Amino acid sequence: MKSRMRHFFGPDGRAFVLAMDHAALMPSPALKDPGHVAREAAAGGVDAFLATFGIVKAFSKDFGRAGIILRGDGGASALKKPMGCLEALYRAEDALRLGADAMLVMGYPGSENNEHTLGYLARLAADCDRWGLPLGAEMLPYGFEKPLGITPWSVENVAFAARQGVELGADFIKTAFVGGERFREVADHCPAPVLVLGGSDNQGLEALLHGVKEALGFGARGVIMGRNIYRHENIARVCAAVAAVVHGDADVKEALKLAGGVQ
Known part of the structure; x- marks a missing residue:
């Protein structure tokens, strides 16, 4: 399992993952x-x-030497209002057949789908462990629900959700960067590496890089982001800038130079 993790975590223990599953x-x-x-x-x-099963199957040749994390759940659709509940769709054996290095599924503690998502997370964790395949959990307290009188993604809730994902068997966690310096509480409470999601998809590159730099400074071990990357015309330069921050500890000004004027 550790050898598979090394395919997407660098020698510095950090990872920059592009999400293409939207x-x-x-x-x-x-x-x-x-x-x-x-x-x-x-x-x-x-x-x-x-990436999803279909995209990995059709485009893995375009991934170069990068690792592959298979999105293991899905089945909901924006055409249905409300979108509906995700389902576990694939097993570890399916991921290995595609050449994937890991899988990732959602976990929505506190949400309407609490038991459902956490249940399939735990079952897939056992399945992945049997095959020596790392499993990531995207742990978002209350999912995307907005219950009255509650701050769903508070530091306390995010810290608990991240820890709960590990307790259920996840080997790495994807979650929101919250609380600024208090994000250390999330990272310190979680025995597995924590990768932060990309956040708002309409922020400029400089703001994005500042966010990445801040998250790493407060304990994150990397990022998993998508729309903030591939919405740009020059994706390669934007990725080079983010990679310089994640793996080179570049400051934002240095990273922006690599982006060549991309805003």
């Missing part, structure tokens, strides 16, 4: 040419791709 749930015009996005991102230095 079109499985909602229209994603910027992903109309997955092969182009993958080739550009690979050239820019991403460590791995998070």
Whole structure:
């Protein structure tokens, strides 16, 4: 399992993963040419791709030497209102047959689908462990629900959700970067590496790089982001800038130079 983790975590223990799984749930015009996005991102230095079964099957040749993390759940659709509940779709054996290095599924503690998502997370963790395949859990307290009187993604809730994912068997965690310096509480409470998601998809590159730099400074071990990367025309340069921050500890000004004027 550790050897598979090393395919997307660098020698510094950090990872930069490009998420390409959005079109499985909602229209994603910027992903109309997955092969182009993958080739550009690979050239820019991403460590791995998070992608769906169909995209891995059709475009893995475009991933270059980067690792592959298979999205293990899905089945919901933006055409249904509300979108509906995700389902576990694939097993460890399916991922290995595609040449994937890991799998990743959602976990929504506190949400309407609490027991469902956490249940299939735990079952898949056991399945992956049997095959020596790492499993990531995207742990988002309350999912995307907005219950009245509650701050769903508070530091306390995110810290608990991340820890709960590890307790259920996840080998790495994807979650929101919250709380600034208090994010250390999330990272310190979680025995597995924590990777942060990309956040708002309309922020400029400088703001994005500042966010990555801040998250790493407060304990994150890398990032898993998508739309903030592939919405740009020059994906390779944007990836090079993010990779410089993640793996080179570059400051934001240095990283922006690598982006060559991309805003």
